[in-house]
Amino acid sequence: MGAGAAPRPVARRRGMDVGDLVFEWLCRGAGVIVLLLLGGIIVTLFIGALPAFREFGLGFLTSTQWNPVEGRENYGGAVAIFGTVMSAVLAICFAVPVAFGIAFFLTELAPDWLRRPVGTAIELLAAVPSIIYGMWGLFVVVPFVQMHIQLALGDYLVAIPLVGFLFESRFFAGTSLFTAAIVLAIMILPFIAATMRDVFLQVPPVFKESAYGLGATRWEVMKGVVLPYTRISVVGGIMLGLGRALGETMAVTFVIGNANRMPQSLFDPSTTIASIVAMEFPESLMGSMKQSALFALGFLLFVISFLVLAASRYLLRSRLKA
Amino acid sequence: MNRRTLLLGTGAALGAGLFDARGAMAQTVTITGAGATFPRPVYERWANAARTAAGIQLNYQSIGSGGGINQITNRTVDFGATDAPRTLEQLREGNLMQFPTVMGSIVLIVNLPGVADRQLKLTPEVITDIFFGRLTRWNDNRIAELNRGLRIPSLPISVAYRADASGTTWGFTNYLARVSQAWKDGPGAGTSIQWPAGQGARGNEGVANAVRNTPGAIGYAENAYAVVNRLVTTQIRNKAGNFVEPVQATFVAAADAADWTVPNMAPDTLDLPGANAWPMTVGTYILLPTNPAADKVEGSRNTMRFFDWAFKNGAQIAGQLEYIPLPDSVTNVIRRNWAAMVKAPNGAPVWTA
Numbered sequence A: 001m002g003a004g005a006a007p008r009p010v011a012r013r014r015g016m017d018v019g020d021l022v023f024e025w026l027c028r029g030a031g032v033i034v035l036l037l038l039g040g041i042i043v044t045l046f047i048g049a050l051p052a053f054r055e056f057g058l059g060f061l062t063s064t065q066w067n068p069v070e071g072r073e074n075y076g077g078a079v080a081i082f083g084t085v086m087s088a089v090l091a092i093c094f095a096v097p098v099a100f101g102i103a104f105f106l107t108e109l110a111p112d113w114l115r116r117p118v119g120t121a122i123e124l125l126a127a128v129p130s131i132i133y134g135m136w137g138l139f140v141v142v143p144f145v146q147m148h149i150q151l152a153l154g155d156y157l158v159a160i161p162l163v164g165f166l167f168e169s170r171f172f173a174g175t176s177l178f179t180a181a182i183v184l185a186i187m188i189l190p191f192i193a194a195t196m197r198d199v200f201l202q203v204p205p206v207f208k209e210s211a212y213g214l215g216a217t218r219w220e221v222m223k224g225v226v227l228p229y230t231r232i233s234v235v236g237g238i239m240l241g242l243g244r245a246l247g248e249t250m251a252v253t254f255v256i257g258n259a260n261r262m263p264q265s266l267f268d269p270s271t272t273i274a275s276i277v278a279m280e281f282p283e284s285l286m287g288s289m290k291q292s293a294l295f296a297l298g299f300l301l302f303v304i305s306f307l308v309l310a311a312s313r314y315l316l317r318s319r320l321k322a
Numbered sequence B: 001m002n003r004r005t006l007l008l009g010t011g012a013a014l015g016a017g018l019f020d021a022r023g024a025m026a027q028t029v030t031i032t033g034a035g036a037t038f039p040r041p042v043y044e045r046w047a048n049a050a051r052t053a054a055g056i057q058l059n060y061q062s063i064g065s066g067g068g069i070n071q072i073t074n075r076t077v078d079f080g081a082t083d084a085p086r087t088l089e090q091l092r093e094g095n096l097m098q099f100p101t102v103m104g105s106i107v108l109i110v111n112l113p114g115v116a117d118r119q120l121k122l123t124p125e126v127i128t129d130i131f132f133g134r135l136t137r138w139n140d141n142r143i144a145e146l147n148r149g150l151r152i153p154s155l156p157i158s159v160a161y162r163a164d165a166s167g168t169t170w171g172f173t174n175y176l177a178r179v180s181q182a183w184k185d186g187p188g189a190g191t192s193i194q195w196p197a198g199q200g201a202r203g204n205e206g207v208a209n210a211v212r213n214t215p216g217a218i219g220y221a222e223n224a225y226a227v228v229n230r231l232v233t234t235q236i237r238n239k240a241g242n243f244v245e246p247v248q249a250t251f252v253a254a255a256d257a258a259d260w261t262v263p264n265m266a267p268d269t270l271d272l273p274g275a276n277a278w279p280m281t282v283g284t285y286i287l288l289p290t291n292p293a294a295d296k297v298e299g300s301r302n303t304m305r306f307f308d309w310a311f312k313n314g315a316q317i318a319g320q321l322e323y324i325p326l327p328d329s330v331t332n333v334i335r336r337n338w339a340a341m342v343k344a345p346n347g348a349p350v351w352t353a
Helices: A007-056 A078-109 A112-127 A130-159 A177-201 A205-213 A218-247 A250-255 A273-283 A289-321 B003-026 B040-053 B065-073 B088-093 B124-132 B141-146 B167-179 B181-185 B203-213 B223-228 B248-257 B294-313 B315-320 B328-341
Strands: B029-035 B056-061 B079-082 B096-110 B158-162 B199-201 B217-222 B235-237 B281-289
Touching (some): A078 A177, A078 A273, A078 A289, A112 A177, A130 A177, A130 A250, A177 A218, A250 A273, A273 B065, B029 B065, B029 B294, B040 B096, B056 B294, B065 B079, B079 B096, B096 B167, B096 B248, B124 B167, B124 B181, B124 B235, B158 B203, B167 B181, B167 B217, B167 B281, B203 B217, B203 B223, B248 B281
Parallel strands (some): B158 B199, B158 B217
Antiparallel strands (some): B096 B217
């Protein structure tokens, strides 16, 4: 009997081996598919963009022209690239202080019973679809900026020495780079705040308590212990938000004013790569120079986002691993 | 007639209606089209009516003129629809013919507190300068002189335009290029252009919304859209020197003044010299292959049957939706062109009626 029973576990193990093998290769295939997809997208974008790159060369990056009129077609990406980067950077400027405040509040100040609800609210904010932000931006933020910032404060802002020119605009529609940056800031706030909270929580309590023990105030602990310890991760989190802001499409399209001109002030309408593609792609003829220029912009956006995300991964690597 | 006979009569009519519908359903054929968004409402209403009346089911996807041209060039649909007409060369290149279905008008919409619909008078020169960004305030002398009876508020002028490529923009910028050499040499005309001033919005709704939200704003939109949403429109001085209001009579005057015998069937309808003609009236067009493949001949013929039915019976529907139906003389030219231009692979004309 004993001899008869012995082979059975072996057979079972062999069966498991096959299952393991299948499972392993399925997972490997899934991983490879992601790589193939990513590569395929890059290649498609680049092939689509090739005619435009050939026609305009490096000048595509610096030309502020975007003229789709037949017979005098001339495309350049400078306005869209500038608008994309500028709106994202401004959004970061608005969002980071608030996100820092939220993270600091949640990790250091908030009583335990409040941490969960506020933390959940932040995460819910991240789940709101971007089109909702667009609608809300168009019907709430745009009139607010127009009436309560541009018309009410415009003259005072212009009078500020040195930076006053940033606020001097002939456009009173309320859709502007500034409005887009505000909406974007609200959209990326939860991402930055959540990352900051997580890295703040990873500071060993021993460090903080030692500092408190030496008589440091909360701000001194934050400034002298938590921030130096988490500095790189915080920057990584900010880059993560920046990456999201760069590619945001619908919400920005609603509120930025979609003007292919270099903005002269914060209150001028502008455009971003994502919104120009969303606006013009459906009506561009297959194989036309315009379509190729839009592909080229898409490719550039891909490259910019990739660089920002790569930077954020690089900066976040050590902390997230720990 | 007493109540019973009335009821009987109604019942009989209903029964007959049902029977007719069923009879038509049995032989319903389907055609597919894709393209312009501007004529979508009228095509849909025509399709609803033609399903029972002519036994043709139309599946129309309003994906935009560019998409319509792409799809008919690839022959994936029975017909394409475009707002900006194709030139004769472009048509020959794609083996396509083109014919108009209805016309629409472009109007200027403004947001000036205290100024009512169709009150503000504007000349082509003033309009051009506004869209160039040269006229920056509403209380400018040039505007005040044209409107002595009106109290125009002292507001900055905010220009709004379509940021997505559109037939409306095509019509409006062609008008500007017609009335101003500087505009023709500068920004030019097309379905989307490089605007010298103002802010862009998506679709007629976007422009209307931007204008409604901003005191002192001016933009352009399809008349159908302006009427339905009760937007404040303006008078414009036409080529004959008269200020005309955007109403059906001036639109029809523009349609009558056009020369419909041009080979690509897309006559010049902008800024015509008629005394009463609205200066910004444009057609919307159907693109049909002149050499349908053997399996597409039937779809091509049914497309012509559909529009033949619409030309004969659809004028009222078009009028209700604020479109301008084509004059009979024009639809007769279209039928002649169908017979002459669209040939099956064996060389026989597809349209024989």
